[in-house]
Amino acid sequence: MAGALSDFRQIFLNGVPMMDVRAPVEFAQGAFPGVVNLPLMDDGERQQVGTCYKHRGQDAAIALGHQLVSGATKQARVAAWAQFAQAHPGGVLYCFRGGLRSQIVQQWLKSEAGIDYPRVQGGYKALRGFLINTLEAASVQCGFVVLSGLTGTGKTEVIAQLAHGLDLEGHANHRGSSFGHRVSGQPSQIDFENRLAIDLFQKCNQGHRAFVLEDEGRHVGSCSVPLALRQRLEQAPIVCLDDGFEARVERILQDYVVQQCADFVAAFGEAEGADLFAARLLDSLDKLAKRLGGDRHRVLRATMVAALVRQKDHADFALHRDWIAALVRDYYDPMYAYQRRQRADRIVFQGDRQAVLDYLRASAFTAGAAGGRAA
Known part of the structure; x- marks a missing residue:
């Protein structure tokens, strides 16, 4: 299976196509030019999973997430991810920290659509941190x-x-x-x-x-x-x-x-x-x-x-x-x-x-x- 990429320089220099699998509310708060938002969970589903995690822990939250994103909902989302991956074979996907959500999308793309697609190591947070450091360093140098x-x-x-x-x-x-x-x-x-x-x-x-x-x-x-x-x-x-x-x-x-x-x-x-x-x-x-x-x-x-x-x-x-x-x-x-x-x-x-x-x-x-x- 495709692994995780950490060469942020090449991602931004080459304009690598990116698929953001965070919820729409997260995407609206900040993203990168040209990135497409194809979330694993919508805002309502994310909120339910977050509440479950807070009160019942990670395992229960993961189980609820799989329950919410299943059947026709899962099929539709996998189809959208596959369409993006086929249109952008040199692209990447990311979630907030490069953790569970992007790993699930990566796994489902492989198992359901037969597509190996890399994710960004550290996710949006790492990419954003790279750009903040770039801006601050350039402002000085x-x-x-x-x-x-x-x-x-x-x-x-x-x-x-x-x-x-x-x-x-x-x-x-x-x-x-x-x-x-x-x-x-x-x-x-x-x-x-x-x-x-x-x-x-x-x-x-x-x-x-x-x-x-x-x-x-x-x-x-x-x-x-x-x-x-x-x-x-x-x-x-x-x-x-x-x-x-x-x-x-x-x-x-x-x-x-x-x-x-x-x-x-x-x-x-x-x-x-x-x-x-x-x-x-x-x-x-x-x-x-x-x-x-x-x-x-x-x-x-x-x-x-x-x-x-x-x-x-x-x-x-x-x-x-x-x-x-x-x-x-x-x-x-x-x-x-x-x-x-x-x-x-x-x-x-x-x-x-x-x-x-x-x-x-x-x-x-x-x-x-x-x-x-x-x-």
């Missing part, structure tokens, strides 16, 4: 540069063009501002950390030892930047990306309004999607009410409402430029200017998109930033 710039300069687009860029917003599925929520929602904190760690690990294996990340706060939406990484970024050199005011307003319009509305419409249909988008946009502005002050918030909200009405009645997004321009000019730009003054001693370069890309791609930066400062 690698070099980092923070890409900053006024709202709407296209920092995320620059990160995407860099082989050594780490896209925090992409991993968090959030645009990183009060208006940054995506219709598809955010991953759990654990999923966010796992995605980031895998990306970092794979790029390190490609030879990168210095990375560029967008200027974020402690959180990207509901996802918290891991502490060790955040502490490094708070000391890292800063590169500032420049762009003109009108270009920034246009980029914000396209990303936060036109595209966001299209995403809502695609997810919920024309009428409901447009209404949900409008509610989300207004709610995002309302969350800034205290910082904006009552009068300014009321004016911006009225402008936004007028733009939403025009958009709904005439499919015209042009009026949105009015509240975007006012919000950027009177709120986001002054806030950025203050933050820039506070960190002026860390700024090592400033320029337009091409100049910044050239600087960040330079061999001097790639080789020299490992010490924590761009060459």
